Amino acid sequence: MDPQSRWEQERQEGKNKRMKIIVEAAEQVFSIQGFEKTKMQDIADELNLGIATLFRYFPKKDKLIVAVAVNVLERYYRFFTDVAAKDVTCYEKMEMLFNHFIADLEPENLACTKLLEAFESYASTSLDELGDYQQYILIRKKVADILTEIIEEGILDGSIRTDISAKDVLLSIINAFGLFSRKLSLFERIPFFEDELDPNVQMIIIKGIFMEYIKAK
Template sequence: MDPQSRWEQERQEGKNKRKKSIVKAAEQVYSRKGFEKTTMQDVADEGNLGIATVFRYFPKKDKLIEAVAVSILERYLCIFDTVATLNITCLEKIEKLFDHFILDIQPENLESTQLLEAFESYATTSVEELENYQDYIDIRKKIADILFRIIEEGMGDGSIRTDIRTKDVLASVINAFGLYSRKLSLFERIPFIEDHPEPSVQLSLIKQIFMGYIKA
C-alpha cells in the first residue's frame, strides 16, 4: 500500500472510531435522560468531546438518535447470526432466541432494551420523517432473513411441526415474544401488584407455551 492510500485508510479508521465513540456516549446519556431531554452538549460532555466534533458527525439530533438505535439493533443482528450458525436443531435455535429475549429484561441489558423500545415510539410519533430510518429498517430485514433461514433449515430436521404454516407461525411467535419482552422492560422498574408475576416469569411461561406448540 502506498503512503497516500495508507494515510487515507488510517484517516477513515480514525473517523469511524470517533463516530462510534459519539454513538456510545449518546447511548449512555439517552439511557439516563431520554431522547427529548438530552442535548447535543450533554452527549459531548459524556464523551469528553467538543460540541463542534459531535455536530460534524451528526448535524441533527435525529441523526444521532437513529445512529444509536441502529447500533443497538446491530447487536441483535449479531446474536441472530451467531444462533443461526450453531450446529443444533431448529427447535434448539428458537429456544436460544427466546432465552435471549428473556435476558433482555435483566439489569445488565435493560437500558439498551428500553432505549430501543423508546426509539420505535419516538420514530412513530416524530413530526418529521426520520432521514435515516431506512438504515434501521434494513437491519430489521436482515434479522428477519436470518430467522427465515433458521426456519427453512428446521423444516427439514424434524424438530418442529410441519402440519402448520411453519414460516408464518414461527415468524409471528418470535416477533410477538420479542415485542412483548421489550414492552415488559418498560415496567421492570415499576413495582407490580403483589400477585402479579415478575416479567421474567411471564416470559418463561410464554416460552414454554410457544415451544410446546411448535415442537414436532
C-alpha cells in the first residue's frame, strides 16, 4: 500500500472510531432524555466535544438518531448470528431467542429495549425527516435473514412441527414476542395493580405456550 492510500485508510479508521464514540455517547443521552428533548449540545457536552465538531460528523440530529438505532439493532444481529452458528436444534435456538427477549426486561437491558421501541414510535411520525432510515431497514433485513436461516434448519432437523407453515409461523411468533417485550419495557416505571402479573412472568408464560405450539409431536 502506497503512503497516500495508507494515510487515507488511517484517516477513515480514525473517523469511524470517533463516530462510534459519538454514537455510544448519544445512546446514553437519548436513553435518559428521549429523542425529542435531547439537543445536540447535550451530546457534545457528554463528550466534552465542541458542537461544531459534532455537527461535522452528524449534520442533523435525525442522522444521529438513526445511527444510534442501527447500533442497537446491530447488537441483536450479532446475537442472532451467534445463535444461528450453535450446533443445536432449531427448537433449542428458538428458546435461546425467546430467553434473549425475556432478558431485555432485566434492569441492565431496559434502557436499550426502551430506546428501540422509542425509535420505532419516533420514526412513525418523523419518517420524512429521517434521511438515513434505509440503514435501519437494511440491518432489520439482516436480522430477518438470520432468523429465516434458523427456521429453514428447523424444517430439516425435525425439531419443529411439519404440519404448519414453519417460516410464516415462526417469523410471526418471534416478531410478536419481541414487540411484546419492547412494549412491556415502556411500563417499567408504571406501578402495577396488586393482582397484575409481573412482565417477566407474562413473558415466560407466553414463551411456554409458543414453545409447546411449535414443538414437533
